[in-house]
Amino acid sequence: MAILTKIAAVAALAVPLLVAVPATAQASTPSGCSSVAQIGSTAYLNVGGETMASVKQYKGCGKNYSYVYVWQGYRSSHSSWDVCASIVTGGGHDLQDPMCGHNSVELWSQGAATLSQCTQALGFNGLGPIPYPGDVAVKTDVRC
Structure with missing residues (x-):
C-alpha cells in the first residue's frame, strides 16, 4: 500500500510539470499567407552601435x-x-506598401506582387512610411 501511495504522490507532482511546459512556438507568418520561405540573406539593423533588429525577405x-x-x-x-x-524594387528606390509599428517585436510588410522583379527587404527605425533623415535603414541582398 505504501508503494501505491508513493506512486500516486509522484504522479500528482508530475502532472503540473507536464501542464506547465509550454508548447513549441509556432513561427509567425504574414497576414493572409500561411506558408512563406526566406529568400536571400539576413541583414542587421544597427542603431546607436547596438543591433536593433534582423531584416529578412520571404516569398509565399x-x-x-x-x-x-x-x-x-x-x-x-x-x-x-x-x-x-x-x-523595395527599382534598385532599392521604390517602396512597396510599407508597414510600421510602435514597440513591435516582429513586423511583416504587406505582401508585394513583385515575384517577377528584383527585390530587397528593407527595415528601418522610424515612423515611416519612408526612411527620413536620421532614420537608420538596412536592406537585404537583391533577389531576382
Missing part, C-alpha cells in the same frame, strides 16, 4: 514580404522604438 502566396524582428537585447534596453518593413 505569390508575393514578397519583408520581415523585421526586434532583438530582445534592444527591447530590454529601450522603453520605446518605431520600426518599419517594406519590399
Whole structure:
C-alpha cells in the first residue's frame, strides 16, 4: 500500500510539470499567407552601435514580404522604438506598401506582387512610411 501511495504522490507532482511546459512556438507568418520561405540573406539593423533588429525577405502566396524582428537585447534596453518593413524594387528606390509599428517585436510588410522583379527587404527605425533623415535603414541582398 505504501508503494501505491508513493506512486500516486509522484504522479500528482508530475502532472503540473507536464501542464506547465509550454508548447513549441509556432513561427509567425504574414497576414493572409500561411506558408512563406526566406529568400536571400539576413541583414542587421544597427542603431546607436547596438543591433536593433534582423531584416529578412520571404516569398509565399505569390508575393514578397519583408520581415523585421526586434532583438530582445534592444527591447530590454529601450522603453520605446518605431520600426518599419517594406519590399523595395527599382534598385532599392521604390517602396512597396510599407508597414510600421510602435514597440513591435516582429513586423511583416504587406505582401508585394513583385515575384517577377528584383527585390530587397528593407527595415528601418522610424515612423515611416519612408526612411527620413536620421532614420537608420538596412536592406537585404537583391533577389531576382
